[in-house]
Amino acid sequence: MMPQQPREAEYRFQLTVWLAMVISIGMYFVAIRLIQPTEALDDPTLINMLLIMALCFVVASVLLKNYFIGRAAATGLKVYRRLSFIVPLVFCESAALFGVVAWFTTGYTKAYWFFVLGLAGDLLHFPVRSDGK
DSSP states (O other), X not given: OOOOOOHHHHHHHHHHHHHHHHHHHHHHHHHXXXXXXXXXXXXHHHHHHHHHHHHHHHHHHHHHHHHHHHHHHHHOOHHHHHHHHHHXXXXXXXXXXXXXXXXXXXXXXXXXXXXXXXXXHHHHTOOOOTTOO
């Protein structure tokens, strides 16, 4: 059995992962500014579907966070605390990735809104110290 990781180390881990996810969304924005789509086709239905899916992923990230926090409290397992942090960030990252898909498939000039949505979700999941510091 591994020794208990101190709370401060867990907080630093969460902060590092959170920052990496936020930076990756920024890199997606840089990528769509530097790389132009080759065969973009205008498809508003696809854009709307991707936007709805992105919004659903951000909402689901909050619901999943609450679910895993509840499971962690009920079982006392550390794995659920980790999942309550990482899974929501991945869902918000997915919302931003839909913007990359929208850019390269349709050339949608407002694809940055997907990144804004993903970043807003990430801000909802900013790590907090569990010891109240």
